[in-house]
Amino acid sequence: MTTPVRALTALALAALIGACGETGPPTTAPFPELDRASASLFARLALHGITREYPNKPDHVMNDARDVRGPRDLHPSFYGSYDWHSSVHGHWMLVRLLKVVPDLPGAAEIRRTLDANLSIANLAAEAAYLGRPGTASFERMYGWAWLLKLAEELHGWGDADGQRWANNLQPLADAIVERYLAFLPKQVYPIRRGVHPNTAFGMALALDYARAVGRSDLDSLLVERSRTYFANDVNVPAAWEPDGDDFLSRSLIEADLMRRVLPALEFARWFHAFLPAIDRGEPANLLEPAKVTDRGDPGLVHLDGLNLSRAWCMRAVAAALPEGDLYRPVLLASAARHAEATLPYIASGDYLGEHWLASFAVYLLTAPTVVGERRSR
Numbered sequence: 260m261t262t263p264v265r266a267l268t269a270l271a272l273a274a275l276i277g278a279c280g281e282t283g284p285p286t287t288a289p290f291p292e293l294d295r296a297s298a299s300l301f302a303r304l305a306l307h308g309i310t311r312e313y314p315n316k317p318d319h320v321m322n323d324a325r326d327v328r329g330p331r332d333l334h335p336s337f338y339g340s341y342d343w344h345s346s347v348h349g350h351w352m353l354v355r356l357l358k359v360v361p362d363l364p365g366a367a368e369i370r371r372t373l374d375a376n377l378s379i380a381n382l383a384a385e386a387a388y389l390g391r392p393g394t395a396s397f398e399r400m401y402g403w404a405w406l407l408k409l410a411e412e413l414h415g416w417g418d419a420d421g422q423r424w425a426n427n428l429q430p431l432a433d434a435i436v437e438r439y440l441a442f443l444p445k446q447v448y449p450i451r452r453g454v455h456p457n458t459a460f461g462m463a464l465a466l467d468y469a470r471a472v473g474r475s476d477l478d479s480l481l482v483e484r485s486r487t488y489f490a491n492d493v494n495v496p497a498a499w500e501p502d503g504d505d506f507l508s509r510s511l512i513e514a515d516l517m518r519r520v521l522p523a524l525e526f527a528r529w530f531h532a533f534l535p536a537i538d539r540g541e542p543a544n545l546l547e548p549a550k551v552t553d554r555g556d557p558g559l560v561h562l563d564g565l566n567l568s569r570a571w572c573m574r575a576v577a578a579a580l581p582e583g584d585l586y587r588p589v590l591l592a593s594a595a596r597h598a599e600a601t602l603p604y605i606a607s608g609d610y611l612g613e614h615w616l617a618s619f620a621v622y623l624l625t626a627p628t629v630v631g632e633r634r635s636r
Contacts, residue, residue, distance in 0.1 A: 290574070290595050291602065293624040298356050299364040300606060301617035305349040306365070306372060308340035308614045316342045318402075320393030333388065335381040341614040344402035344455070348618040350376065351409040354424075358416065359625050370420055377424040386431045389438075399442065400461025403435045407468035414472050432468075436477055439465055443480055449488040453505030453512070453565065458488065460507055463516040485520040489513055493532045498542040501549055506564030506619075510534060510545065511572035518579035527580050538585040545569075546593040548600035560612040563601045567619040570597040571626055578629040591629065598623065 315330045315338075331338040337346035353369050363369070375381075388394065398406075410432035413425035449458035462481050469477035497510040514533060518526050540546060548569075549562040573594035577587045605616045 290591070290629075291598060291624065293359070293621070295360060295362065295364070297624075298360045298621075301621055302353060302356050302363060302365055302369060304606060304613050304617045305340075305352050306369065308610075309337075309346050309349045309353075309376065310372060311339045311614075314341060314610070318343060318397055320391075320397075322392050326391075334385060336376045336378075336385050341610070344398055344405055345615040345618070347402060347409055348405040348615070351405060351412055352618040352621045354409065354412045354416075354421065355621055355625060357418075357421075358412070373424060374420065377427050379427045382427045382431050386434050389431075389434050395438075395442075399438070399456065400458065400465070401455035403438060404461045404464035406435050407432060408464045411464075411468040411471045436465075436468075436474060439477060440480060443484050446484075451509045451513075453500070453502055453507040453509045454561070457507050457509065457512060459485075459509075459513040459516040463512070463519060466516070466519050482520050485516055489517055490521075490529070494535060495533050497534060497545045500542075500545055501562065501565055504558035504561045505549075506561040506568060508545065508565065508569050508572060511569055511576070514576050515572040518576055523579065523581070527584065530576065530580065530586070537589050540589060546589065548597045551601075551604070554604060554607045554612050555609045557611045560607075560609070560616075563604055563612060563616055564619050566597040566601040567616070567623050570594040571619075571623040573597070574623075574626060574629050578627070 312329070312331050317330055317333065319326070319333060321327060329338075334343055334346075337343050337350070340346040340349045350373065353373060356363050357366060357369060389397065410425065410428050413421050413428060416422065416425070443462075446458070450456045451458070462485060465477065466481045466485075468474070469481060492513070495510045495513070497508075500508055500510060510533070514530055517529060520526075521529055534545075536542070537546075548566045551559060551562045553559045554563070571594075573590040577590040577594070580587050580590075601616075602620060604612070605620050607613060
């Protein structure tokens with residue numbers, strides 16, 4: 260366990276214990292903040308990953324012998340971090356840290372690495388890859404979503420490097436948008452599994468991008484599809500969660516999408532019908548962190564990601580509910596427990612977790628503070 264992360268989560272745990280005392284859950288849950296040392300650690304993990312070609316798990320259809328090629332040849336920008344989508348969100352994380360931690364250690368090295376990977380030529384090759392036969396389902400929609408999250412993070416950033424990277428990335432982002440526009444009208448049924456193809460996650464990040472850059476065509480389609488897929492969902496069987504290799508909660512990630520789609524009062528009514536017993540602490544297994552028994556197993560370590568993504572969903576949903584809603588303190592207390600359960604293990608020493616979990620941690624820890632939520636210090 261690494262000192263910066265241990266310190267960060269120890270503060271969260273101490274605050275949580277202090278808030279709870281012997282009287283039950285806190286009315287406002289403490290939540291850890293990202294400090295400079297932890298940001299530096301996460302950045303080093305990402306730098307190591309995005310420049311490491313092997314081991315690698317490609318999502319690659321070989322049409323003939325000429326397609327037998329290595330990761331860096333296929334994907335000159337996003338060849339590292341074990342797989343394409345993890346490389347993409349590793350790049351997003353580094354951009355995010357440059358923006359939120361102005362004195363980030365190693366910033367010059369980060370910029371040099373991003374400048375090399377996000378060059379015009381490299382990103383043109385990434386866009387050209389999507390024109391190959393057999394790529395229609397390439398990274399659908401998890402990798403698509405993270406690519407648009409990277410483009411969103413770069414959009415409008417008043418930084419010379421960031422503006423250059425944004426311009427270089429735009430043709431690839433446009434190609435991904437076209438994939439959303441072509442695919443979603445054909446997808447009759449949403450995919451609810453708590454892994455990469457999850458429809459709600461793929462649409463949530465895409466909706467953020469559409470609104471940030473003014474793509475009203477994508478925005479309208481995503482809102483329509485979200486309502487069609489999910490607006491009538493009630494009493495979701497969240498007691499069945501999680502599956503053994505989930506890194507997303509199928510119920511909470513859906514709620515995280517719908518709080519973006521529905522007006523505030525409509526969302527509150529929808530969420531209470533969707534998970535009708537949260538104020539009573541049920542289902543308990545949704546509100547308690549998942550247990551990870553082997554961080555060297557590529558499927559089991561997904562559950563660390565589940566704890567982090569559950570936490571960011573709970574915080575976002577709590578923020579979308581009205582003040583005084585009885586669900587809010589339950590969600591915030593649970594989010595703090597989930598964060599505390601996994602943050603100490605981001606730097607586990609095993610690449611199967613280290614190549615991606617820091618991105619989830621940064622996504623969680625740099626989200627806006629929820630009104631009424633105490634932060635640990």
